[in-house]
Amino acid sequence: MKKRIAVLPGDGIGKEVVKGAIEVLQAVGERFGHQFQFSYGKIGGSAIDAAGTPLPDETLELCKESDAVMLGAVGGPKWDRQPPHLRPEKGLLKIRKELNLYANLRPTQYYSSLSDTSPLKNEVIEGVDMLMVRELTGGLYFGKPSERTQQNGKDAVVDTLFYQKEEMRRVIKLAFELAGSRRGKVTSVDKANVLESSRMWREVAEEIAKQYPEVALEHMLVDNAAMQMIKNPKQFDVVVTENMFGDILSDEASVLTGSLGMLPSASISENGPYLYEPIHGSAPDIQGKNAANPIAMILSAAMMLRLSFGMEEEAEAVENAVNQVLEAGYRTRDIVSFGKKVVTTSEMIEEVKATL
Amino acid sequence: MKKRIAVLPGDGIGKEVVKGAIEVLQAVGERFGHQFQFSYGKIGGSAIDAAGTPLPDETLELCKESDAVMLGAVGGPKWDRQPPHLRPEKGLLKIRKELNLYANLRPTQYYSSLSDTSPLKNEVIEGVDMLMVRELTGGLYFGKPSERTQQNGKDAVVDTLFYQKEEMRRVIKLAFELAGSRRGKVTSVDKANVLESSRMWREVAEEIAKQYPEVALEHMLVDNAAMQMIKNPKQFDVVVTENMFGDILSDEASVLTGSLGMLPSASISENGPYLYEPIHGSAPDIQGKNAANPIAMILSAAMMLRLSFGMEEEAEAVENAVNQVLEAGYRTRDIVSFGKKVVTTSEMIEEVKATL
Ligand SMILES: CC(C)[C@H](C(=O)O)[C@@H](O)C(=O)O
Ligand SMILES: CC(C)[C@H](C(=O)O)[C@@H](O)C(=O)O
Numbered sequence: 269m270k271k272r273i274a275v276l277p278g279d280g281i282g283k284e285v286v287k288g289a290i291e292v293l294q295a296v297g298e299r300f301g302h303q304f305q306f307s308y309g310k311i312g313g314s315a316i317d318a319a320g321t322p323l324p325d326e327t328l329e330l331c332k333e334s335d336a337v338m339l340g341a342v343g344g345p346k347w348d349r350q351p352p353h354l355r356p357e358k359g360l361l362k363i364r365k366e367l368n369l370y371a372n373l374r375p376t377q378y379y380s381s382l383s384d385t386s387p388l389k390n391e392v393i394e395g396v397d398m399l400m401v402r403e404l405t406g407g408l409y410f411g412k413p414s415e416r417t418q419q420n421g422k423d424a425v426v427d428t429l430f431y432q433k434e435e436m437r438r439v440i441k442l443a444f445e446l447a448g449s450r451r452g453k454v455t456s457v458d459k460a461n462v463l464e465s466s467r468m469w470r471e472v473a474e475e476i477a478k479q480y481p482e483v484a485l486e487h488m489l490v491d492n493a494a495m496q497m498i499k500n501p502k503q504f505d506v507v508v509t510e511n512m513f514g515d516i517l518s519d520e521a522s523v524l525t526g527s528l529g530m531l532p533s534a535s536i537s538e539n540g541p542y543l544y545e546p547i548h549g550s551a552p553d554i555q556g557k558n559a560a561n562p563i564a565m566i567l568s569a570a571m572m573l574r575l576s577f578g579m580e581e582e583a584e585a586v587e588n589a590v591n592q593v594l595e596a597g598y599r600t601r602d603i604v605s606f607g608k609k610v611v612t613t614s615e616m617i618e619e620v621k622a623t624l
Numbered sequence: 625m626k627k628r629i630a631v632l633p634g635d636g637i638g639k640e641v642v643k644g645a646i647e648v649l650q651a652v653g654e655r656f657g658h659q660f661q662f663s664y665g666k667i668g669g670s671a672i673d674a675a676g677t678p679l680p681d682e683t684l685e686l687c688k689e690s691d692a693v694m695l696g697a698v699g700g701p702k703w704d705r706q707p708p709h710l711r712p713e714k715g716l717l718k719i720r721k722e723l724n725l726y727a728n729l730r731p732t733q734y735y736s737s738l739s740d741t742s743p744l745k746n747e748v749i750e751g752v753d754m755l756m757v758r759e760l761t762g763g764l765y766f767g768k769p770s771e772r773t774q775q776n777g778k779d780a781v782v783d784t785l786f787y788q789k790e791e792m793r794r795v796i797k798l799a800f801e802l803a804g805s806r807r808g809k810v811t812s813v814d815k816a817n818v819l820e821s822s823r824m825w826r827e828v829a830e831e832i833a834k835q836y837p838e839v840a841l842e843h844m845l846v847d848n849a850a851m852q853m854i855k856n857p858k859q860f861d862v863v864v865t866e867n868m869f870g871d872i873l874s875d876e877a878s879v880l881t882g883s884l885g886m887l888p889s890a891s892i893s894e895n896g897p898y899l900y901e902p903i904h905g906s907a908p909d910i911q912g913k914n915a916a917n918p919i920a921m922i923l924s925a926a927m928m929l930r931l932s933f934g935m936e937e938e939a940e941a942v943e944n945a946v947n948q949v950l951e952a953g954y955r956t957r958d959i960v961s962f963g964k965k966v967v968t969t970s971e972m973i974e975e976v977k978a979t980l
Contacts, residue, residue: 357817387748387854408785414820423789425824429764433779459868461713464770468781491875498743498854498879512815516872519847523854 270303271577274334274541276327279313279356280550281560282340288562288617289338289569292589295621296573296582307334311363312342312356312550322359328366336576337367337543338569341550364404369535369543371439372402372514373446373571376501376521376531381594384605386526388498393525398504399450400521401443402514404535406435407465409511429465431510436472442536443508444480450505453484457493457509457517469510490517497521522547529561529602532568534575542576544568554601558612561600563590566620589623626659627933630690630897632683635669635712636906637916638696644918644973645694645925648945651977652929652938663690667719668698668712668906678715684722692932693723693899694925697906720760725891725899727795728758728870729802729927732857732877732887737950740961742882744854749881754860755806756877757799758870760891762791763821765867785821787866792828798892799864800836806861809840813849813865813873825866846873853877878903885917885958888924890931898932900924910957914968917956919946922976945979 275290277283293304309327316322322342331337342356352358363369378396386393411428418424440456447454456473458466470487477485488496490513496503497517501524509517522528531547546564554560567590574583598619599608611619631646633639649660665683672678678698687693698712708714719725734752742749767784774780796812803810812829814822826843833841844852846869852859853873857880865873878884887903902920910916923946930939954975955964967975 352823355817361818387745387856388743389745392743409818411782416820416824419788423824425787425789425821426767427785427819427821429783429785431781432775433781459871461711462717462765463783464772465781465783467708468772468779491871494850494872494876495879495884498876500743513872515815515847516850516869520850520854520876523851528851 269577270305271336272305272307272334273572274309274331274337275306276309276311276337276339277314278311278340278342278550279344280341280552280555282342282550284558284560284613285546285562285565286338286340288613288620289565291617292566292586292620292624293569295624296586299585299624300579300582302579302582311339311359313344313347315359316347316350316354316356322354322356323362328363331363331367331541334541336541336572338565338572339543339545340565341546341548343550344552361409363543364535365410367540367543368405368537370403370405370435370538371442371536372404372518373534373536374400374402374518374522374531374547376400376525377527378525379527379530379594382525382527382530382603384526385603386524388524393501396501396525398501398521399446399506400514400518401439401446401506401508402518403435403439403510405511406431407511429463429512431465431468433468433472436469437476438538440473440476440508443506444476444483447483447506448480452482453486453505455486455488455493455504455507457488457490457507457513459490459513460487461489465510493517494520497524518547527603529600530563530567532564532571534568534571536575542572544572558614559601560613561602562613562617563600566590585624589620592623593619625933626661627692628661628663628690629928630665630687630693631662632665632667632693632695633670634667634696634698634906635700636697636908636911638698638906640914640916640969641902641918641921642694642696644969644976645921647973648922648942648976648980649925651980652942655941655980656935656938658935658938667695667715669700669703671715672703672706672710672712678710678712679718684719687719687723687897690897692897692928694921694928695899695901696921697902697904699906700908717765719899720891721766723896723899724761724893726759726761726791726894727798727892728760728874728889729892730756730758730874730878730887730889730903732756732881733883734881735883735886735950738881738883738886738959740882741959742880744880749857752857752881754857754877755802755862756870756874757795757802757862757864758874759791759795759866760870761867762787763867785819785868787821787824789824789828792825793832794894796829796832796864799862800832800839803839803862804836808838809842809861811842811844811849811860811863813844813846813863813869815846815869816843817845821866849873850876853880874903883959885956886919886923888920888927890924890927892931898928900928914970915957916969917958918969918973919956922946941980945976948979949975
């Protein structure tokens with residue numbers, strides 16, 4: 269098969285990890301007889317520097333013409349003092365909206381070879397296998413008004429949590445679909461004892477649950493979910509929630525197993541290209557030091573093979589290669605523990621390619 | 625001294641734990657020569673059953689005439705199907721608003737005697753001593769509109785995150801005051817890369833920091849805070865944030881040290897009585913079984929002695945008694961671990977009183 273992939277390295281370590289994914293994909297192409305064609309676009313701080321905007325139109329066009337998008341990371345101290353519309357993050361928010369990426373999928377997995385690097389006790393995280401499904405284009409992130417205002421002559425401010433029912437439906441439905449091919453459980457997280465939007469969310473979840481009798485639905489309040497995630501993360505299979513809650517909980521989930529630098533994500537749309545990015549940020553502190561962990565980006569590429577191209581065997585080959593390299597004891601600095609071999613970004617990439 | 629205390633047992637285990645605090649306060653009164661006068665009021669589900677509303681006017685009057693309020697817990701499955709305005713939680717939200725309880729203070733502490741019950745590794749939590757300061761009467765909890773609506777003829781819903789600048793100021797100021805008598809560090813949590821309200825919050829924090837040159841201010845994004853709380857909770861001294869973020873993060877913080885059933889809280893107003901309640905809920909599953917842990921409520925009473933009555937010595941006497949009982953190996957079921965003595969609620973109360 270022939271596939272066009274838009275590559276947006278972004279800022280910081282983005283470039284370094286994207287390079288890893290590309291080399292691994294090239295190796296996959298050779299081994300399985302596919303042709304991957306990579307085209308580069310700018311986003312985030314580097315786009316601001318080059319084009320004066322965090323998401324230039326050319327980049328958006330490039331993405332729309334591609335079969336999938338790979339994104340490194342955006343942001344850095346250099347652009348922190350910019351006005352809001354000229355921040356790297358705005359590029360990320362805009363690409364999500366423009367490509368209609370309504371759901372962000374983040375698997376969190378236990379790696380026995382990494383349990384030393386987790387802050388949690390091994391018995392708490394052993395066997396954790398959870399998939400966070402976060403609504404990505406609605407809620408507080410995009411609701412209007414979002415502005416300074418006045419109340420009785422006093423300074424005030426307002427942000428708006430807005431959802432169409434249909435936006436809830438499609439992401440909750442996706443969660444049920446995904447749970448069907450996993451352990452068959454959906455935990456829907458909301459704050460129904462306070463928010464009207466959460467009460468609608470809960471109704472929609474009940475409605476959709478009826479269409480999936482083989483999947484169990486449970487509701488959990490967001491504050492309780494933040495606790496349960498730590499107390500007993502094994503209880504979760506698929507977790508689905510709105511944008512802001514999902515932002516907080518998926519970051520919380522990502523540190524449980526000690527493998528933040530290893531976690532991939534996929535953002536799904538209804539009929540455009542999907543976008544794949546690691547969960548970690550642009551890590552300006554280690555930029556250019558050949559110290560970043562490329563595994564999250566490489567595993568994001570594996571998700572792309574599976575979800576965008578239907579290449580299940582190829583995806584598994586990449587995932588197996590990563591596992592073998594970890595079991596052989598190779599570690600970038602972020603996941604190193606006693607007795608393991610520290611390697612650089614490029615050495616890690618070489619190891620994965622060689623193992624493929 | 626003579627003090628009037630409004631006692632609102634609420635639902636579930638509320639009654640059982642409130643009893644513990646009262647008995648301990650009576651013992652304190654005898655030992656230190658104070659007179660505590662207790663008057664009872666209804667709130668939550670039991671108020672709905674008795675008076676058809678989760679916060680009857682008599683209860684509110686009683687609170688306003690008292691020097692301090694002690695609350696057990698509200699809620700239970702019995703009232704889960706009620707319409708929103710007839711839910712137990714509405715009583716809690718209303719009393720916060722009516723008494724103008726603008727800040728909720730939740731200390732989270734490491735107890736070496738409890739480290740076995742924590743999901744985190746001991747080296748991660750050893751020495752944790754953090755104070756969460758949560759804004760309690762603004763934001764998404766009270767903003768209008770909060771209702772069903774339509775967009776282009778389609779079902780939709782809206783909630784509103786609204787703050788007056790002044791509401792931000794008073795709670796952030798309080799956090800700086802508190803940090804001054806602790807380790808001198810404030811972590812202000814927001815989502816300034818997305819929300820306009822967070823950008824105002826950050827400005828206000830900067831402004832107030834100038835008045836407290838001896839306190840260090842750090843900003844942290846809420847998603848990162850949810851991670852850092854688990855990765856390295858020792859880094860935090862005072863954490864201050866808006867209502868919804870505070871709801872999520874303070875519950876997250878409360879399970880870190882394995883002592884959820886032991887954590888007290890205080891809600892502060894500008895010139896009315898303060899309200900004291902344990903962090904745990906009404907735990908309907910163990911209601912009436914004499915199995916609840918009364919320590920969180922007892923430690924909430926200690927906070928009351930300190931913050932409302934200025935009785936520092938008395939507060940310390942209660943806290944020391946609790947520590948001694950724990951060190952002697954007494955445990956209610958929620959915090960038991962290998963080799964400790966399981967006791968009932970009433971036995972635990974007796975032990976604390978005897979030790980006083
Ligand atoms: C950078 C920021 C706007 C973004 C978000 O909040 O969605 C990030 O935290 C994420 O989770 O992808
Ligand atoms: C019961 C609920 C409305 C309440 C809140 O969200 O504030 C509770 O979770 C709390 O933290 O006290």
